[in-house]
Amino acid sequence: MKKAVVIGGGVAGLATTALLLRDGYEVHLVEQNEQLGGRAGTIELDGFRWDTGPSWYLMPDAMSHFFQLCGTTIEEHLDLVPLEPAYRVIDEHNERVDVISDIDVMAELFESREPGAGAKLRAYIDSATKVYNLAVDGFLYTNFTNFIPYLSPGVLRLLPQLLASLSTSLKVKVNAQFRDAKLRQILSYPAVFLSSDPSTTPALYHLMSHTDLVQGVHYPRGGFTAFIKALISLIDDAVLHLGTPVTAITTNGRNATGVQVGSEFIDADIVVSCADQHHTETQLLPAALRTKPEKTWQHKQPGLSTVLVLAGVKGELPELLHHTLLFSSDWDDDFRTVFEGFHADFPASESIYISKTSATDTDVAPDGHENLFILVPVPADTSIGHGSAYGEESELVGRIAAAAIDQIGRWAGIDDFQERIVAQRTIGPADFADRYNSWSGGSIGPSHTLAQSAFFRGSNKSRKVDGLYYAGATTVPGVGVPMCLISAENVLKRLHGDKSVGPTQI
Known part of the structure; x- marks a missing residue:
């Protein structure tokens, strides 16, 4: 043996x-x-239980x-629960868009916001599905020790599309086809799952839209x-x-x-x-x-890090779904802050993610309470400090957490949000470095x-x-x-x- x-x-x-x-x-x-x-x-704290890492169940x-x-x-x-809607998008004006894992429904939504966008979305998703299947069949489960399979007719037929997708960015691909800012954000945000900025992520990764809009988003109970x-x-x-x-x-x-x-x-x-x-x-x-x-x-680019806020909230929060994304109109500025070091005095994105697992699991919070996992993208920089989950919270992590809580209350229309938080812990970039030896305190990977x-x-x-x-x-x-x-x-x-x-x- x-x-x-x-x-x-x-x-x-x-x-x-x-x-x-x-x-x-x-x-x-x-x-x-x-x-x-x-x-x-x-x-676990005071009857609440939070996952501290992955929360999107994709690529089933x-x-x-x-x-x-x-x-x-x-x-x-596992007991896998399909989430419908898959997630909600909220902006600073409290406009809400619910994303459904159904191309017909989403094509109608796109068309309602931008004439002609429905047909463009269908073509975009058709391309995403083809590239996703090609990636699974040829580029993920391999050590690249044999290049003969890449000379097959199927791959050669898609070669022009692949080269075009490698020579431009996801941001450029999306923006060339859609004008509506919210639609652009819905199709570009999956780059964050790749620890990436849409402006530097190859357009090839538009395949990510296949995972949430076609395969659907699930939650393991x-x-x-x-x-x-x-x-x-x-x-x-x-x-x-x-x-x-x-x-x-x-x-x-x-x-x-x-x-x-x-x-x-x-x-x-x-x-x-x-x-x-x-x-x-x-x-x-x-x-x-x-x-x-x-x-x-x-x-090399270490990717993004995060300040995580684990919050236990008294009362129900119908304004938030199991997955909710706050998308800032200063979208490009958010990515420059995270990936280019802008706003060093307060290096936090306003485009943040919230998981309310109590929407699907009843045992993660006491009766009459909600469980929130709040993810704020920040640069991969250990100087931002530690959170309170494993030790003493740094001043900057505390300020970033407080700003995120204030933002959620304002944008989602929850006026007394701060006052309703009864339990809270935070995790910062230095925690990722200390606990997982992550390069520069990155939270996801390069x-x-x-x-x-x-x-x-x-x-x-x-x-x-x-x-x-x-x-x-x-x-x-x-x-x-x-x-x-x-x-x-x-x-x-x-x-x-x-x-x-x-x-x-x-």
């Missing part, structure tokens, strides 16, 4: 452990925090495929806490090392031999680091064995710019250390829960010498 050490107990670490166990490995999973789940954690096909790969089904583990529990149920045979930071990846020449944890050594035939790749490369490896030394990160997408994002295998592999949001194929599951499968493909593209046949 071969032995593997997996570093990091987040989604990618749990998924990698599950697949390696099923493949016959003895697996030691090492996690520096006391709980598994990584960013997909949970906090990728989710289902992973559990089938593990010999089970998603339905055996129990939240992503339930999803993490489902993953944990797949790794009963793993040896867990919790509260155990890895201090070094050990080597013999160019071969990985295990990991150092304090004064102890865990030997292994292979090491899979699901930790932040910047941390892995610059802190866990000796300088001579770093594929990506510090200097190679200087011109942006999906052209230079950081597909095979440009890097390899999931070290070029200098044999037996060292990478999985998670900071490597291929990218950020988000589904991508982390796919990254685990790609490690298994790499180990098997499987050069196929597309999901593993089950």
Whole structure:
């Protein structure tokens, strides 16, 4: 039996452990925090329970495929609730637009706001669906070790469209087709799920609109806490090392031999680091064995960070749906603030996201109360500070949280919103750095710019250390829960010498 050490107990670490166990490995999973789940954690206070990370359940096909790969089904583990409307958009004038995962309904909405936009939306979504299917079949479940499949007639037929989508930005693609500001925002905002600015995100990623407008938005009852529990149920045979930071990846020449944890050594035939790749490369490896030394990160984009506000509110909040987005009219200024360092004195976006899980789960808040997860995009900058969830809140994180609460009250028309908050905790960029070793305190992962997408994002295998592999949001194929599951499968493909593209046949 071969032995593997997996570093990091987040989604990618749990998924990698599950697949390696099923493949016959003895697996030691090492996690520096006391709980598994990584960013997909949970906090409880005064009868409220908040997920602290992922909240949008997208790409259900990728989710289902992973559990089938593990010999089970998603339905055996999760109760998935379709959300209709999928989400609500509110602006500073309290104008509300509800987004429905139905193309006919959305085409009518687009047409009502801009003559001719309904037909344009249908063409846009048709393109998004084709590109999404192409990505799944050829660009996500692969290590780019075999380029012959990309010479197939299907890919060559779409090549002009692909090249055009790579040579322009999502912002340009959307703005060229639609004039209405709200419609532009609805189609551009998915870039944030990619930790990216629409102006630097390749138009190829308009495929994201397929995930919410065609596949639909779901919620696993129990939240992503339930999803993490489902993953944990797949790794009963793993040896867990919790509260155990890895201090070094050990080597013999160019071969990985295990990991150092304090004064102890865990030997292994292979090491899979699901930790932040910047941390892995610059802190866990000796300088001579770093594929990506510090200097190679200087011109990379770490993506966005966030100030998270976990709020327990007395009384009902019908103004907010399960998912609600506040879209500022200063849209471009918001992205410059987050990605270009504008407004350093108050580096927070006014385009924020709110998840009211109490709309779907009755046990996340006391009777007569609501549970809110508020996400404020900020730059990936640890100097913004810590929140109150794990220690002392910085002055700036406190100001950003207060401003977001005030904004929600004004924009959503909840006059006494601040006074109704009975429980609150915050999380800041420094918390992401401390708890997850995230590069620059980023909360999602490196942006999906052209230079950081597909095979440009890097390899999931070290070029200098044999037996060292990478999985998670900071490597291929990218950020988000589904991508982390796919990254685990790609490690298994790499180990098997499987050069196929597309999901593993089950």
